[in-house]
Amino acid sequence: EAGVTQSPTHLIKTRGQQATLRCSPISGHTSVYWYQQALGLGLQFLLWYDEGEERNRGNFPPRFSGRQFPNYSSELNVNALELEDSALYLCASSLSGRSYNSPLHFGNGTRLTVT
Amino acid sequence: AQSVTQLDSQVPVFEEAPVELRCNYSSSVSVYLFWYVQYPNQGLQLLLKYLSGSTLVKGINGFEAEFNKSQTSFHLRKPSVHISDTAEYFCAGRSEKLVFGKGTKLTVNP
Numbered sequence: 001e002a003g004v005t006q007s008p009t010h011l012i013k014t015r016g017q018q019a020t021l022r023c024s025p026i027s028g029h030t031s032v033y034w035y036q037q038a039l040g041l042g043l044q045f046l047l048w049y050d051e052g053e054e055r056n057r058g059n060f061p062p063r064f065s066g067r068q069f070p071n072y073s074s075e076l077n078v079n080a081l082e083l084e085d086s087a088l089y090l091c092a093s094s095l096s097g098r099s100y101n102s103p104l105h106f107g108n109g110t111r112l113t114v115t
Numbered sequence: 116a117q118s119v120t121q122l123d124s125q126v127p128v129f130e131e132a133p134v135e136l137r138c139n140y141s142s143s144v145s146v147y148l149f150w151y152v153q154y155p156n157q158g159l160q161l162l163l164k165y166l167s168g169s170t171l172v173k174g175i176n177g178f179e180a181e182f183n184k185s186q187t188s189f190h191l192r193k194p195s196v197h198i199s200d201t202a203e204y205f206c207a208g209r210s211e212k213l214v215f216g217k218g219t220k221l222t223v224n225p
Contacts, residue, residue: 004158006158033212033213035215042215042216042217042218043205043215043218045212045213045214048211048212055211056211056212058212090158090159092159092213100147100209100210100211101147101164101166101167101209103149103161103164104149104161104213105161106151106158106159106160107158108156108157108158109157109158
């Protein structure tokens with residue numbers, strides 16, 4: 001069974017540009033989560049999508065946005081990039097997000113570097 | 116609101132020694148707890164989970180954790196560590212979203 005896949009592996013952008021990160025969940029999983037792992041800040045919850053709808057959002061500015069497609073894959077967009085957006089962005093998927101006992105399965109992340 | 120606290124940011128230990136990584140949680144609702152491991156330049160891998168039932172949970176790679184409701188703890192243990200266990204370990208609790216502790220870097224020295 002294929003795990004959660006993320007692309008690209010690495011992404012280098014300059015300040016002010018936009019970045020698009022992609023995630024394909026495990027087959028059968030309908031929930032997708034995005035986390036930011038910045039140096040020294042731990043794992044910060046960004047967004048949760050379940051069956052195409054945004055269900056919850058972390059404490060991030062509106063320039064962080066995303067969507068979930070009908071095939072449950074997801075896209076994270078970061079507009080007007082700032083230097084502090086440099087981080088590892090992790091995507092995770094789970095069976096229906098309404099079952100809180102369903103563990104999250106993570107991809108290997110996209111390393112975003114903003115220069 | 117649910118929160119998870121990992122009491123040690125770094126734990127150095129010698130190979131074949133036992134190790135305990137400490138985690139405390141707070142929750143006013145349901146309790147679903149997890150331990151994840153992150154190797155360098157990789158994502159997070161699920162080690163084990165506590166959903167209900169037996170308070171001693173066994174996971175992969177010889178790790179186990181004990182859920183203690185009275186002490187609101189979920190400590191991770193391994194009786195004998197290997198060099199390959201060197202990684203960062205995250206405790207997490209789940210309600211609507213998965214909330215992580217800040218992580219514990221385990222370094223196993225020869």
